[in-house]
Amino acid sequence: MINPLSGRVRRQQARMCRLIHRLPRACVAQVRTPAEVETAIANWALMENDLLVVVGGDGTLQAALTSLLQTPGAKVPKVFIVPAGTTNMSANAIGLRGSPLRAIKALTRWLTHDDHTAREKPTAVLQVSDSHTRRAQCGLFFGAGSIVTGVRYFHERVRPTGLKGLAGPLTAFVRMLLALFSRTASHLLPTVNAPITVNGTTREAPWLLVLATTLDKLLLGSTPFWGAEHQPMRLTAIAQAPARLCRALPAVLRGRPSAAMRQDPGYLSHNAQHASIDHLHEYLLDGEIFPVTGTLEIKASPPVRFITL
Template sequence: MTRGLIVNPQSGKASGKGLELASLLKNDTHVVVRILDDFSRLGAFLEEMAAARVSELFISSGDGTVQAIQTEIAERYAPGFVPHLALLPHGTTNMTAADLGFRNRNVKVQADFIANRQPRILAKRPTLRVANPKDGKIRHGMFLGTGAIWQATVFCQDAVHRVGLKGDFATFATLAAAIAKSLFSPANPADPTRIDRPYDITLLQGGKTVLADQHLMLLATTLDKLILGTRPFWGGKDGPIRVSTIPYPVPSIARWLLPLMYGGEDRTVPQGARSLSGSSFEIKTRIPFVIDGEFFEAPDDAPLRLETGLEFTYVCG
């Protein structure tokens, strides 16, 4: 059995965890270790992993690198080469790893597992395949958002991360800033710096319009839980993709934030909030999207298509 390790050394503000792990494994002939110091080399590294018949691929990175690796495997190598993935949360944002990642965060324990241990805990999950973005690059991620989610991600990357906060702390700071602004200053739909403003979003399923008009946000995911352990879905799960929308205006962000993020399948939600599940959806909006931390836009002449992507098996422990 051959295992692989890909380390993005810039993940997590260059925390060094991935490089430490690579150093511990560099002399193990049963582990193919590659340092992704140049992202253009990712394709060549995966080619090596496929040739070496790597059965389990450990990824030391954040969400963006995980998405890129899943995309390459799904679009270039499947079904011939689809290794089990083990996500090591060494990045600035680790939403996917929080749900499906390797559970022990100690680098020495991770090295010992890669060198000597067999997996006991596995999880299976399909990707969220973004089929037709404007730039033509298909993506296999796990989380997509638009509206206020896009605006909040911009704020996180431009302001919060600059002062050293990352991961769940950055998300908490962003939410806190939005809530504080809504509590102490009146809504201003024309203010482009406000996260809590209206966005024109239309959602279609099976070619039929499910909802339209102005909304605060839309999110779509194949994950069971998101950042900070949130589960902003309700009404039952009938398909691998869950899509939730929050209307604008929300009666009270302070009142509805916790029920929307942490309630059960039968939770009470504000009027106009919707949650659906299925195998595919289409979204019409001129607002940019974010998928696993990466920004992109829908095509000019068609709605953005979300599809159920390749199912991966994840090594959790």
């Protein structure tokens, strides 16, 4: 499936489509909305030995994973991501970098010449639902609090400037960091008063940010999690104005907090299979914003087999 609205697809659509139609035994669908993604996957009736190729950004992948994982116990195909969006954080973290044209050519070589350089990278997927919504949204990166504000800032203030590639998201990221040192922090970095329950313990605070992921690293290679449990989901939360936040920020982004930070209740980081959050009104999942009604539940799915070349 190819999303013609994705950033890199728009710039190279004709050439990309020619390469895609050369893939052996391929069924091709253009998808622009989650509904079109769901229709394509339902029509294909994919089995576990099939390969789903997603040509698009993080949002397109999120819609595809949501459709694939709706039915418990359903056969899930292998997934290959062609990084054709703006940030492509999920694809990069899984190990798929470079231009989308290069990725499609590598995929063609593997499919036509039985190139054994491909390998599977099993990765759990976040399944997010609330107590009033039966349908879970699935993805690889969850955020709440100031992260949602940062994404809105990017779409409303940065994207219209025409910055391409990672330049736009990085500009928004830097702007949010600068807000930590300024009087505009309360405007650009709002908090959420939300009890978080993880591994049997509940902690409530005015959280500046809450994030969860099954990826090994995030934007700019950051690893802001330091839980010691052997579980697939990494969850980190930072409260408003915890001790020495600005000074500790580099250590937080590297996942190497000091002993004092580990004891500070304003910092929370655990690995888990399941977590719940109350009193949220919205959350972010792979760049898409969703409303919340009731208690939010986040759990890790069985691993999905991503193909890397």
